[in-house]
Amino acid sequence: MTEILVQGSDPTATSGAPRVVDHPAWPALKDAVEEIRPWQSKDGSVDFDAEGAPTRESAEAALERVVAAVEQLSPLLPHDAAYHRALVGDLRKWSDGAFGVPDFLDSLLAFQPAAHRADGLQHLAVFPMYTQNGNPDRNLEAVVLRMVWPDWLAELERTRYDNPLFCGITFEGFTSGYDTNSAVFFPETIAVREVPDRFSWGGIFCDREAARFRRVSTAAVDLLGIELPEDVRDMLGDQERCMQAFVLWDMIHDRTHSHGDLPFDPFMIKQRQPFWMYGLEELRCDLNAFREAVALEAEGLPQGRDVQIAVLFDRLFRFPVTGSRVKNYDGLGGQLLFAYLHKHDVVRWTDNTLRIDWDRAPEVTKMLCTEIEDLYRSGIDRPKLVHWFAAYDLVSTYLAPHPGSRWNKGPDALDLTQPPRKLVDDVLPDEFPLSMFYEALAKKLKNVVASTRGITARTPEQPEAGAGVRAAA
Template identity: 80%
Template sequence: MTKILVQDAVDGGISGAQRVVEHPAWPVLKNAVEQIRPWQSKDGSIDFAADGAPSRTAVDAAFARVTGAIEELSPLLPHDAAYHRALVADLRAWAEGGFAVPDFLDSLLAFHPADLRADGLQHLVVFAMYTQNGNPDRNLEAVVLRMVWPEWLSELEATRYDNPLFCGITFEDFTSGYDTNSAVLFPETIAVREAPDRFTWGGIFCDREAARFRAVTEAAVKVLRLELPDDIREMVSDQDRCQQAFVLWDMVHDRTHSHGDLPFDPFMIKQRQPFWMYGLEELRCDLTAFREAVRLEADGFGQGRDVQYAVLFDRMFRFPVTGERVRNYDGLGGQLLFAYLHQHDVVRWTDSTLKIDWERAPQVTQQLCAEIEDLYRAGIDRPKLVHWFAAYDLVSRYLAPHPGSRWAKGPDALDLSQPPRKLVDDVLPDEFPLSMFYEALAKKLKSVVASTKGITAAGVPEREAA
């Protein structure tokens, strides 16, 4: 049934329809949402008794523009008709309830982008939500996106990397919550009265990932005087090619969270654990994507080689120097990869120049993946706290812990009468500080990293006034 729907969409020209962002109703919708967002509290409600609160008349007028614009734009997107009807109903119910805490469960349940993965297909998405790595508040947001689902990726998903919920997507335009570092559209971020039994989709913006990867990598290569092979230099300069690499990387990474020898909930949503456990999980998924990319390259897929160097450069150059140092598990994973390659003589920092042994890099990177997988495989036979210490030992084998760390001193330094979740309080905010190399690199790349906020394939877009 889904394949028939996809073919109907392609044959009917839905993916090539008028761009939503070129329709006069889009700026009306966008500006109305931007007007509403500052009126909202952290939980998404509007407090009419607060100082400086808007009048009910002003809010009603803005909401009328939102619902009217959605209804005007919806005919451009017949595949989203049921979602848009439910969305307008949720918006009106919110207004009728006095703009209390918003609830978009009904419209969330009506939105099924993974059921119709056709390359170039547009979606108009409006929800009250927070944006991961972006805005922490559940503000109203509007985003127009396109599906990225080329035939070669569809074939790989069908034959090698089953991931029916994954959506590769790109930005067309967005409101302020996405003028941030957020590169995902996940259903769990949406304001609902109760969590659904299961989520049916998850989207990652490969254009933003590719654009910031290119910006940071180009700057790092220049600072570190790294000589790239010709094909990798060409990849880094090609936005479309990088997007293809990232959508493949993301698809394999995403499915890996539920594949392999997993001694615990793979997403660790309901567990309180030391942040290096999250860092190892994310790195495991990335290195699994790397290993699969090596296999794909051997099988004649050019995207396989691109994924390998996207993983290496993003992990080594961008992740460790991006974000705050408080429980930065992605940064930890990047530091660990660099240290592992350096201590195995794949990466050398000599005469203020970074050199990489391109021939040995794939083998040694997969070797780290194997070490993490061995840790996981043994974890099923360990109590939780013992497993956490085993993971700490793996990380500290290559990265120096903070000299004030209690965990580095071993079990005797901790109050083991407490439950494991309480011992997480003894983890330092920055348990594995940056090395001198990364402290210097962070200063060199600080402005470039900051400039990637809100970036898309076209660069940092100008924002319209609300």
């Protein structure tokens, strides 16, 4: 696993507490959890009749090692004492129930990291859960995390960007489900008997986001020959600075989902919609964070400029070439931003070099944010299907749809006697294919993107971007 501390950082500097991962009970806990994970089915249960399954006694012994390790580590984290007591109860309840489908609702409700957001505070969490963009099964996982909550961020949240559930976090240690591309820790991923009325926290690992941003952006800059302003080059070389940019970006992005003219449930959790609707919503939140960052920079906050660079580079260089092409809504948002900036001559691919008009980039990027917000405001007065077509028109103004698309042919090509959710079946898996520019970039960057799996900070050696790499002009 790639558990690498930020070079030059002192993980005990802010809290003064000993690191949980330095205690001998932490590797014991990891080993016990890793022993249990392969025995679990997709829903988290253990089928003792399956081939290769353990005996009930072996499973109980492994679980007791988990309990013992939690009890040894808990005194290091007195703020988590109530949670750890509930956790031990849920673990033993799972064992007493013959390791059926796990139910950790009691310990989930007891875990309240957002109630005391102190910079550097550690937490030890153990849950049966899936990890978004990681492991799709509800396996047992253990993670030690550290809160990122500097005074300047706390003041912005208190006075300007109220977001009481948001937790900026970094990895200290983790089990296999996080040795993946997952950079979030969300309560809705945890196995429970019933969904709570509301969740009370949500965490995003800014160290993983910053590390992969730096690695992919550095490779893309090299490949494309981009001339960087000195402050941007300095930013790409500074993990701590990038982490601060991402924690601010994430905090503003997260709250934007419930702010503004919203013609539908912003998280779209219980809705079936064409994937470009998800893509526009995520891009809207990112571009709002960008716009706020421009204002913060003008007010003298140094992180404001860094958020703008993070949004631009992650959206332009990493998102479009990451993951599969099947309904990749984050990739779509990145393609749309690039195409919009290209149409407005902010980015230009000439002489095998990508040129960026750094002076015009902020205003033109904000223009796209305004177009999406205008779409939302008008959508309040539209039927759902009409709104979906209006959103399609916005995207297809800048991105070429697949030539075989039925949606691109308009309403007459669809069976409008069906409910809107059924028409989603007519959306192609890759409704807006990659442009030739991105097809070439994806081939060059694929190994770099793959190398960011499980990353938490920059490793000593950066991987090569591949053939054709050249120094930036």
